[in-house]
Amino acid sequence: MAGHERFRFKSQAAFLEKIHELGLDIPFSQDIDILFEKIRIAGKTLSNRLAAHPMEGSDAEAGGAPGELTFRKYRRIAEGGSGLIWFEATAVTEAGKSKDRQLWLSKSSLDGFKRLVEKTRSAACGSTGSKSGPLLILQLTHSGRFSKRSGILAPVLVQRSPILDPMQKISSDSQLVRDEDLDAIQEAFVSAAGLAAEAGFDGVDIKACHGYLVSELLAARTRPDSKYGGPFENRSRFILETSRKIRAALPEMILTSRLSAYDAVPFPHGFGVDRNDCQKEDLDEPKTLIQQLTEIGVPLINISIGIPSHNAHFGRPFDKPVPGASLPDEHPLMGIDRLLRITGRLQQGFPALPVVGTGYSWLRHFFPNVAAAVIKAGKGSIIGVGRESLAYPDFARELAESGGLDPKKVCITCSGCSGLLRSAGPVGCIVRDKSIYRIG
Numbered sequence: 413m414a415g416h417e418r419f420r421f422k423s424q425a426a427f428l429e430k431i432h433e434l435g436l437d438i439p440f441s442q443d444i445d446i447l448f449e450k451i452r453i454a455g456k457t458l459s460n461r462l463a464a465h466p467m468e469g470s471d472a473e474a475g476g477a478p479g480e481l482t483f484r485k486y487r488r489i490a491e492g493g494s495g496l497i498w499f500e501a502t503a504v505t506e507a508g509k510s511k512d513r514q515l516w517l518s519k520s521s522l523d524g525f526k527r528l529v530e531k532t533r534s535a536a537c538g539s540t541g542s543k544s545g546p547l548l549i550l551q552l553t554h555s556g557r558f559s560k561r562s563g564i565l566a567p568v569l570v571q572r573s574p575i576l577d578p579m580q581k582i583s584s585d586s587q588l589v590r591d592e593d594l595d596a597i598q599e600a601f602v603s604a605a606g607l608a609a610e611a612g613f614d615g616v617d618i619k620a621c622h623g624y625l626v627s628e629l630l631a632a633r634t635r636p637d638s639k640y641g642g643p644f645e646n647r648s649r650f651i652l653e654t655s656r657k658i659r660a661a662l663p664e665m666i667l668t669s670r671l672s673a674y675d676a677v678p679f680p681h682g683f684g685v686d687r688n689d690c691q692k693e694d695l696d697e698p699k700t701l702i703q704q705l706t707e708i709g710v711p712l713i714n715i716s717i718g719i720p721s722h723n724a725h726f727g728r729p730f731d732k733p734v735p736g737a738s739l740p741d742e743h744p745l746m747g748i749d750r751l752l753r754i755t756g757r758l759q760q761g762f763p764a765l766p767v768v769g770t771g772y773s774w775l776r777h778f779f780p781n782v783a784a785a786v787i788k789a790g791k792g793s794i795i796g797v798g799r800e801s802l803a804y805p806d807f808a809r810e811l812a813e814s815g816g817l818d819p820k821k822v823c824i825t826c827s828g829c830s831g832l833l834r835s836a837g838p839v840g841c842i843v844r845d846k847s848i849y850r851i852g
């Protein structure tokens with residue numbers, strides 16, 4: 413396997429040569445016009461194929477309403493011109509927060525979310541002149557085994573995991589969450605979706621990625637004696653029932669999910685994983701799930717992979733790891749190749765379903781060329797960036813205006829934002845926005 417290397421390409425030719433040398437299937441297009449083609453989702457038109465991915469900021473007010481830095485972040489992103497803004501992980505219950513200052517949508521914080529939607533829309537329209545503005549999706553979450561209270565782990569466990577329990581120092585006698593409690597959490601998702609509609613979001617995402625509650629439920633083969641554990645029918649019950657309830661209660665709302673299609677946790681504790689080799693994906697169950705979600709009326713899917721605290725390089729290839737973590741023994745381009753392959757297979761399995769792709773920030777100023785080539789190849793419909801949206805929030809507008817990105821403004825995948833999130837925020841770019849965000 414080709415070991416880790418930092419991004420240090422002096423030219424496009426050197427970049428393409430490395431892809432060739434590694435034998436990877438990362439496409440590249442000089443012509444990026446396709447990124448500015450409109451796309452319709454559930455009757456709404458997006459003005460381009462670029463998205464800002466959810467980036468948890470840990471900058472809420474004490475009651476969960478957006479704080480000053482939350483408003484600043486979304487204003488800058490809205491002014492930046494992406495067609496889709498996918499708002500960060502927002503807890504549906506207080507006990508489901510992963511950080512004290514994570515956004516939490518409740519009746520008490522609703523007014524703050526209404527203001528956030530209003531201000532985001534007006535910043536977008538003021539800056540881009542677009543009447544409709546970007547599509548605004550709110551990610552709803554319960555942090556499951558990563559839930560914390562006052563900075564102390566307070567895990568809501570759906571199954572024991574020989575990989576994640578020791579990593580999180582979860583004792584072997586910790587109780588699993590009861591089915592009745594999961595039923596109540598499901599109702600909290602449905603109520604929060606109603607509040608999101610009142611706040612003015614176009615859609616909600618039932619977050620099913622990165623090892624948080626709903627994604628871990630999809631992997632809960634070993635959960636004993638439970639309607640939410642064991643066979644796929646039970647493991648998918650939570651997300652499917654929640655989706656059906658939201659669909660019935662809010663027929664106008666766009667309903668979507670950010671799904672970790674493959675978490676790379678060894679079978680039987682992982683999802684989308686080959687039963688003999690956790691380094692390989694097996695997309696049969698993710699495909700069945702996506703099919704079922706589309707039948708419920710899900711018009712958009714966002715694909716991610718991995719669990720950040722277990723295998724961060726799977727979901728967000730980087731130059732530098734967070735302090736204290738070691739470098740993976742894998743070239744970041746191999747991580748990108750994996751993300752593109754998995755997303756591409758799912759998009760090709762569902763050609764009529766717009767799929768949002770992930771994992772482009774490491775590519776720096778080459779990301780638009782790869783993004784355009786991926787869409788042209790039918791391996792994605794919308795391309796989202798996470799860390800780039802903090803470093804370079806106006807990337808979409810600059811790309812539209814000048815046809816390229818400024819290498820001096822791009823994200824350098826230093827994991828500074830991840831480090832800030834680990835220390836419970838607030839989260840932003842310590843390189844390109846350093847007057848606001850610093851480590852320590």
Ligand SMILES: Cc1cc2nc3c(=O)[nH]c(=O)nc-3n(C[C@H](O)[C@H](O)[C@H](O)COP(=O)(O)O)c2cc1C
Nearest residue numbers: 465466467468500501728771772773797798799829
């Ligand atoms: C600091 C930080 C916060 C994140 N917060 C979220 C989140 O709230 N929800 C989510 O689905 N993914 C979250 N992610 C993952 C990103 O959305 C994205 O998938 C990842 O960074 C890879 O995309 P990129 O290479 O463009 O950064 C976060 C990542 C980072 C580094």
